[in-house]
Amino acid sequence: MSLEKTATVIQHLVDERNKPGFDLLCKVFEVYPNVSKDWLLEGREPMLTDENEAATAEVEAASSAPAPRESVARQPRPEPAATTQTGAPTAAPVPAEAAPLVAPVAAPAPVAPAPVEAPATPVPVPHSAPAAAAPAAPDTSWQTALYTQQMAHQLAMAEMRNQHLQDQQRMMQQMMDLMQRQLA
8 A cells, every 4th residue: 555655755746846757657546546647647627536437447557467358357347336326426526525425325325216116137236236335435435544644744744834934034034143243
C-alpha cells in the first residue's frame, strides 16, 4: 500500500518542482484504483471514480501486464455487478464526496425492485447483490482513508508554509535591524 517513494520525492511533486514519471503514475493508479485519472492529471472531474470506472481501470492495468488471459477472465465478473448498479452511480458520485455513507444506502435500493420485476431471475440477483454490496463497504473505507490521508497532508503542508513564512519574517526583521545599524 505504498508508492515506494521517499517523502522528499513526494514533496517535490506536491510543490511542483518536479513532474511525476510514468512509473509513479502507474503505481498511483495501482495503489489507488478509484482515483480519477482526469483529476490527477488535469485537475478536473471528481477525485474518486465510481466502481464501473475503477473496474475499467483495473482491466486496463491488467491488460498492460504480460498475462492477458487473466484480464479476460476478470472482465466478465465485474460486469454483472456493474449492470445492477447502473442507476445508482449517476446519483451516487455527488453524495459520495459530501458523505461517503450515502453511497452504500443508495446502492441496495435499485437491487430490491429487480427481483420483483423479474421472478425468473431471483437466484442470479442475490448473487449479484452481495457482490455489489461487498465492494461498497471497502470503497467507503478507502474513500475515508484517502480523505484522511489528504487532510493530514494538507495540515502538514499548512504547517510547513506557516514555518516558512515565520522564517522569512524573522530574516526580514534581521535585515531591517542590520540596515538601521548601518545608517546610524
